[in-house]
Amino acid sequence: MAQILAPCTQWQMRITKSSTSACPMTAKMWNSLLFRQNKKGAIAKSAKFRVLAVKSENSTINRVEDLLNLDITPFTDKIIAEYIWIGGSGIDLRSKSRTISKPVEHPSELPKWNYDGSSTGQAPGEDSEVILYPQAIFRDPFRGGPYTDLTKLVHYSNFVMKVICDTYTPQGEPIPTNKRHKAAEIFRNPKVIAEVPWYGIEQEYTLLQTDVNWPLGWPVGGYPGPQGPYYCGAGADKSFGRDISDAHYKACLYAGINISGTNGEVMPGQWEYQVGPSVGIEAGDHIWGSRYILERITEQAGVVLSLDPKPIEGDWNGAGCHTNFSTKSMREDGGFEVIKKSILNLALRHKDHISAYGEGNERRLTGKHETASIDSFSWGVANRGCSIRVGRETEKQGKGYLEDRRPASNMDPYVVTSLLAETTLLWEPTLEAEALAAQKLALKV
Known part of the structure; x- marks a missing residue:
């Protein structure tokens, strides 16, 4: 885990070439740190400040977690959709993400997508494309979203969702591991x-x-x-x-x-x-x-x-x-x-x-x-x-x-x-x- 290390003494950046001690520094400290002048004037231009990638038990800064929790709502209307499908064993789950330009009210409004079926045991290498058909939408608890009404999935400026898909050949035929297709036929009877x-x-x-x-x-x-x-x-x-x-x-x-x-x-x-x-x-x-x-x-x-x-x-x-x-x-x-x-x-x-x-x-x-x-x-x-x-x-x-x-x-x-x-x-x-x-x-x- 990356840590930012700075000189300990009063958190002042009065660094000399002989400075060797360092201690962890929080993100807030990094942002608010002021360059101070010493008695002899400004810090020498030749002084160096280093950001070290080390692991420390104290004052851990998890920048990845900060980014995962980042609220992107004020900056974009786009949606993150996680397309999920059943892999070649018939029990393994696969998924990948894509950006959707606007909110949707029904899975049919989502675009079809494709993946490399030769890598999941669902297609030969010489004809490896398998097509994903979106069939059901759920909210994504991992990426979150600015929900105010948890009974709906629509009309939000930004949200993320899980999309359950079934799988077809480019010609529109369900592949053998697509059990949803036959089930849907029975339930439509x-x-x-x-x-x-x-x-x-x-x-x-x-x-x-x-x-x-x-x-x-x-x-x-x-x-x-x-x-x-x-x-x-x-x-x-x-x-x-x-x-x-x-x-x-x-x-x-x-x-x-x-x-x-x-x-x-x-x-x-x-x-x-x-x-x-x-x-x-x-x-x-x-x-x-x-x-x-x-x-x-x-x-x-x-x-x-x-x-x-x-x-x-x-x-x-x-x-x-x-x-x-x-x-x-x-x-x-x-x-x-x-x-x-x-x-x-x-x-x-x-x-x-x-x-x-x-x-x-x-x-x-x-x-x-x-x-x-x-x-x-x-x-x-x-x-x-x-x-x-x-x-x-x-x-x-x-x-x-x-x-x-x-x-x-x-x-x-x-x-x-x-x-x-x-x-x-x-x-x-x-x-x-x-x-x-x-x-x-x-x-x-």
Whole structure:
């Protein structure tokens, strides 16, 4: 970190060639420093003053931080937009910034952009251009902005924003990692629109120490005490990374992410936050937006974010992304019968859902640690060891929602949310298959 050093004696610039002592000088001191005359007159023209780039524990001047906090509002009407997209692995997030000349009210007003897909594993080197289509806008908690009304993103002389994009070839075809395109088609279906699908997604994640890739709060190469006191726990020996969780919570609220809560999880160093209720494609946009914010916060904190569904093998809980789902018919009187019919459809398409619910999920869905086995489908009321859980209140009221506990923490929310809508609202099983599934699951619809 750069420091400005000046002679200590009364902060006077009475420097001689023999001067050797130096002490840190604050920015205010630098700006207000007056050249004084000594008894013999003005400072000799040959005297030299040096600015040294050294590190000191005292009076640190962080000029980079000053620039990051710089208010540019009085000087420009332009906007900084951070274009964000999903990389070649299907789970990594990439972004880059550009200047926009004026405020916008809708993502469609933003220009399309492009990037080098050969560097993200999404295009060959000889035809590497991938096109970014802006799809959703959020406020940027990292660069800030002069907001007075946090419910809007428009009519400000200067602000910054995060732009969630999906990805296309120059010919306008969605590339393979663009899962948003198909999801949007499903959510545009009139049958799906009429049912107003709601989602509440529980995103679990693990914080890892840098270099060693071992959970935060764990002794390096060792293990903490067994699970039990950590879930929603408080205290230095139970909670590891609360500042990151809290920072993420506030940053999401600032950004306009529909975050609804957060808590410490069962495995130490593991946390969860919830997003929703969100309608349709919005659920995927908000989860990806919240993941990007979490990546940036852990970057600044010097901690590694892991969405691996089973980051530590053994007697430890894995990390999931439980997805709560309901339709208009489920939420109305008689909705419990609609929920049971939906469970039948989900049972019949169990393999299709499992194959789309996250990489490495077989290490998590073992039938232990509050999971069902990956090889079989089950449902139950208030049973966290089932594939699908129905809450006691839903059973009591005769309407409500279901919770799909199968998705892994690294699932693509566009895939999971649209597949739930497709299976329960658009897909029709044969009567024979439905009868067999109902008998096996002891369901009457």
